Amino acid sequence: MADRRPVRRRFRLQPFHLLVYLALSLGAIIAMVPFFWMLLTALKTYGEHATRVQWPKALTAIPYTNLPEDVETVVSLRPVDPGEWGGAPSSAQPLLEGRVWIEQVTAPVTDQLARGEITPPLEVLILAADTNPEVEGYDIFYYTVGGGRSIQQGTVRAKWGMGWKAPYYIEAPDMERWGPQLIVEDNDPDHFVVRQTWRPLVILTFNFIKAWHDASFANYMWNSTRLVLITLAGVLTVSILAAYAFARMDFPGKNLVFMVFLATLMLPEVVLLIPNYQLAIVIERFLRSVFQVENLWIKNWTVLTIPFFASTFSIFLLRQFFAQIPSDLYDAALIDGCGHLRFLIQVVLPLSKAPLMSVIVFNGIWTWNAFLWPLLVAGDQWLPITVGLSRFTMEAAAQTHLMMAGATITIIPILILYFFTQKQFTEGIATTGLKG
């Protein structure tokens, strides 16, 4: 695209080129460093980030070597008074308490524990509660580590039903991550079997899983995906029709309408923000009075997608392409008794795969990245990932490692899309040069 000559000159490395490569690499490094640092921070523990450890231990061999073998313990249970465990859940069956000993830990935890002046073997106190009578056995487990004074949020997982909560925090902060996973295998009223197992994968994915749960990223991602799909369907329908009308049909006022379309490209979003917000309220009120149902517009997908169906950028991009299709084709089709709509669907669209792909990719990215409008009007039901992330970065303010994990989660779908379609991107931008 950049180089138009059909025959390429043979590449010869000159000293000047080394300089060019140096400069280009510097640019590439600057472009990539924030992403790299984001990923690095996302793999750190809170302690590592706080103490300015530059390279996370999760990316060294230490946590993965000399992992202890799995240990199975039969834990006998005794009923306890809920008052002994602050904030224990109300249970259908009596609350049960049991003790497990963790004999071995991995290297990073040994360091951490040494700092916290706790040494293995660690006593783990497990509380089992049955909050859901429909699920057989005990379904919530709390646990505290280390003689009752150091306390940990649970990675105890029950075989049936799964729950973990954080009643207290531990002094050895990374136990949860580096230490053994406790899995409850046999779930009886008088005993259960706890297996201690070491999972290297948890060490790498821990922050991501935690961020994923803390901020309900699953919801956000699902919302954003749905919004993207709806917007794409709308944008494609609306802009294909409009682009075709501009490219291949003759009608009075064509230039005027086209100028109006063009002019809307100039409008800054912030100018339209207030009236559109007020308009959304008016539309909501109107729909409520007609259909007697609330939130048909505000806090629904409608307000987040429909206003963006008329994408002027897409209309121009497609018009440009449609106009290049030779009119002989249409004349021939006309003789065969083919109308505009059929011609559009059967001839024009199959020929326009490349620009349609550009439209899909661009609008997909814009919808995924949209922030300001959803921030104002999106309800919890349809909160997109960008707004979700901005809330999470607020809540996780001090926990930078989790924040970065959240940012990574938000970026990854876009990166995947980008790597597969990057040609459409750069060429779409280059040919239209629109949208800043």
Place this chain on the structure above:
Amino acid sequence: MSDAVLAEIPPPQAKKEKPLSKRRRREASQAYLFLAPALVILFTFNILPIGYAFYISLHRWRAVRGSFIGLENYLQLLGSPLNAVFVVAGIGALIAAYYLWRTALEQLDRRRAALRLAVAVLLIVGGLTLILGVDSMIRAAAEERRTQEYLLSILLTVFYSAGTVPFQLIFSFLLANMLFMNIRGKSFFRMIFFLPYITPTVATAAVWRAVAFEPRRGLINNLLMSLGVAQGNLPQWTFEAKGIVVLLGQWLGVDLPSWVLNSPLLSGPSLAMIAVCIYNIWVFTGYNTVIFLAGLGSISREYYDAAKIDGAGRWQAMRHITLPLVSPTTYFITLMGIIGTFKAINHIYIMTQTVGLGGPQDTTTTAAIFIFKQFREGNRWGVASAASFLLLGIILLLTWVQNRVAEGRVHYG
């Protein structure tokens, strides 16, 4: 149509026209049918709101409509009406001077001299009126806080433009030229450079704020420390409200006079604003590079070949062929960049999340952020609408001015 009328019209034409116009009418109605969804949505959400914004701006409007107050919101933003008149008159005189200059160039000698004199007078008068107006606005601003905020936000936006657009241009032009050379790995570099632009602003701005600009553990300050540039007095980046001139003065140990310290113009943009600028440059350089690449691609090879035959070196080819012929792209990028800084909200929102929107101490409250703050935090919809209308005016004016300037300098071709 009766036969008598038909007889008066030349028959062949009539025969031809009738079915054609019928077909055309059908096509026109079909075209509007095709356009209908786009038109309805565009009208409802892009065109109607402009009028609505104006309507809101004429009212005292706090979530619900209050009383009609005419242009009071605008006057609140701009200070006293007299100042606004001064500024508008000043701008008008400058525009008039520009037109006179244009006509002067086309005139004969004697009239040209007279016209040039008129131009000079207009320029002086217009400039003086403008300066007087702006000056009294700023002085009035000291008394009225809201006025100050708006005018200040315009000034900050100017800082923001000046701190981003030139750097974007230089970096992306260099990168594009390097990528345009006959080298390997072109598309790889292009892909990497473009990455910051397509990733969600919310995520990347959070990354920059939390791991790059963070004062104690951030990447940049770590780097500064290990390079030995700063030790105890680490720059506070997004938390720093002091202007860079003031900070530089402190760093060099120079005592600055109080009129520099207290002037928002002379003390320069705050370090927080610089941080926002750096982020902006990081995001848009790659995007502009791609546009520049397209611009370079459209320059005919023949010019370079001809220059080579004439013995022109790389630098001369750059100076006399590339620069002038790529100027439409340069112009486009400049315009989009400046308008972009007037629209900027998202990344400033995220980058100042911890210190309060537009903070610290309002030093990153650009024009768009000002509107958003009035709207969301101040709940003054009327004022916010008036500000957004003024912003629209500024953007249109900028586009117009740049169009005029570009007319003489940009080589299309």
